[in-house]
Amino acid sequence: MQFTDTIYALSSGALPAGVAVIRVSGPGAADALVRLCGALPKARTATLRTIRTRNGEALDSGLVLYFPGPSSFTGEDCCELQVHGGRAVVHAILDELSQIDGFRHAEAGEFSRRAFQHGRMDLVEVEGLADLIAAETEMQRRLALEQAGGGNSALYHAWARRLTHARALIEAELDFADEDDIPGSVSASIWTDIAALWNEIDAHVDEASLAEIIRDGLKIVIAGEPNAGKSSLLNALAKRDIAIVTEIAGTTRDVLSVDLSLAGFSVKLYDTAGLRETAEVVEREGIRRAREIIGHADLILLLSEKPGVFHLDEPVAGNVPVIRVATKTDRPDTAWAPADADVFLSTKTGAGVPDLLQKLTAHLPDLAGRTSFAMPSRKRHVDCLRQASAALERSLATEGLDLQAEQLRLASDALGRITGRVDVENLLDVIFSEFCIGK
Numbered sequence: 146m147q148f149t150d151t152i153y154a155l156s157s158g159a160l161p162a163g164v165a166v167i168r169v170s171g172p173g174a175a176d177a178l179v180r181l182c183g184a185l186p187k188a189r190t191a192t193l194r195t196i197r198t199r200n201g202e203a204l205d206s207g208l209v210l211y212f213p214g215p216s217s218f219t220g221e222d223c224c225e226l227q228v229h230g231g232r233a234v235v236h237a238i239l240d241e242l243s244q245i246d247g248f249r250h251a252e253a254g255e256f257s258r259r260a261f262q263h264g265r266m267d268l269v270e271v272e273g274l275a276d277l278i279a280a281e282t283e284m285q286r287r288l289a290l291e292q293a294g295g296g297n298s299a300l301y302h303a304w305a306r307r308l309t310h311a312r313a314l315i316e317a318e319l320d321f322a323d324e325d326d327i328p329g330s331v332s333a334s335i336w337t338d339i340a341a342l343w344n345e346i347d348a349h350v351d352e353a354s355l356a357e358i359i360r361d362g363l364k365i366v367i368a369g370e371p372n373a374g375k376s377s378l379l380n381a382l383a384k385r386d387i388a389i390v391t392e393i394a395g396t397t398r399d400v401l402s403v404d405l406s407l408a409g410f411s412v413k414l415y416d417t418a419g420l421r422e423t424a425e426v427v428e429r430e431g432i433r434r435a436r437e438i439i440g441h442a443d444l445i446l447l448l449s450e451k452p453g454v455f456h457l458d459e460p461v462a463g464n465v466p467v468i469r470v471a472t473k474t475d476r477p478d479t480a481w482a483p484a485d486a487d488v489f490l491s492t493k494t495g496a497g498v499p500d501l502l503q504k505l506t507a508h509l510p511d512l513a514g515r516t517s518f519a520m521p522s523r524k525r526h527v528d529c530l531r532q533a534s535a536a537l538e539r540s541l542a543t544e545g546l547d548l549q550a551e552q553l554r555l556a557s558d559a560l561g562r563i564t565g566r567v568d569v570e571n572l573l574d575v576i577f578s579e580f581c582i583g584k
């Protein structure tokens with residue numbers, strides 16, 4: 146695909162900044178450099194130049210780079226201007242670019258979209274790049290980097306190649322079925338591999354929940370009776386006064402949440418309304434919301450200020466761990482025995498908070514020693530992988546080579562949709578709109 150217009154945008158972060166990077170891509174990129182900075186600099190070499198208006202007035206000086214297509218980020222001729230990150234400097238340069246015929250400001254994600262359309266990145270890599278830009282924790286970075294660097298794509302391509310091989314063998318067998326000297330069932334050997342592939346895809350899909358925890362964070366819900374000290378704990382862990390704390394039982398009504406980073410993982414911590422029977426309308430709605438979020442928790446911190454009342458009426462999925470937390474242990478009037486709770490803490494003195502953090506960390510996925518982070522990180526991937534898996538299952542259960550081959554083709558198409566080799570036009574707007582301008 147050939148674009149006739151040239152796009153430009155500020156690709157670095159908010160102004161003012163030490164340096165701002167303005168990116169240009171399209172057929173006019175080289176001409177723009179000559180017009181703004183004099184002769185075209187050597188390809189892919191940072192060169193110090195004065196950037197001028199067409200009347201010769203200096204706007205700034207900075208490093209300019211020229212990346213001739215097709216081996217550039219977008220696959221087109223590109224250039225980058227690394228200038229002083231002042232608002233007026235950047236606006237003056239963007240304004241100068243806007244005066245050039247065929248030039249326009251880029252839309253969100255448009256550089257990446259051009260890269261995809263010129264075959265420089267596939268869809269999984271594009272999504273990985275969006276995640277890498279958004280990554281806030283170490284694990285998110287590793288997950289996104291694997292994907293942006295082509296780790297997942299390589300896996301899907303390898304699977305697609307195995308399917309192509311299998312389909313070729315079946316075609317051969319169908320073509321020569323009438324000839325007696327062709328040994329029967331050339332294709333028999335492929336079904337062992339298809340069964341193995343089916344298992345591999347299912348094992349890969351099983352990792353989606355891990356990827357979800359890495360990407361979206363582990364959901365930890367603080368629950369318990371009114372006044373147990375739930376909001377105080379949220380504030381203590383967040384190290385900020387997020388939730389209102391009072392001595393009145395029933396203070397918290399809405400579900401509040403805060404994002405924390407714990408041992409490289411993203412954690413979403415929720416504070417909820419204290420659970421009790423009440424006729425008060427607002428509090429009842431708060432308790433309904435609390436129950437709802439408890440139902441979605443990956444881990445529950447059940448708080449109580451006195452022994453013997455760790456009680457949760459809510460249905461909790463069988464495998465969701467519940468940590469019993471004794472609160473307000475600084476108060477001399479309550480006697481706790483070691484077996485009464487899993488963690489003993491006081492947000493007033495800070496005692497027990499490190500122990501709680503340690504126990505939380507123990508519930509995070511163990512990724513030590515893991516070398517590959519190729520996991521399906523989006524629902525879109527999981528949906529396609531499930532379709533591929535279902536088609537493989539049908540191929541193994543179906544009688545008749547041509548019907549089986551048709552199922553293998555469906556599996557292959559489903560894999561192709563993940564990377565964007567197969568009909569994804571309708572998806573592109575959704576995927577690229579996740580990007581900000583300049584990416």
Ligand SMILES: Nc1nc2c(ncn2[C@@H]2O[C@H](COP(=O)(O)OP(=O)(O)OP(=O)(O)O)[C@@H](O)[C@H]2O)c(=O)[nH]1
Binds near residue numbers: 372374419476490492
């Ligand atoms: N002594 C002592 N008091 C605490 C501690 N933690 C909380 N409190 C007090 O207990 C009261 C209730 O605290 P909150 O954090 O609002 O309790 P909550 O569980 O969020 O209460 P609801 O939102 O009403 O369900 C407040 O007066 C806090 O100051 C603690 O570690 N020690």
Ligand SMILES: [Mg+2]
Binds near residue numbers: 389
């Ligand atoms: Mg509260």
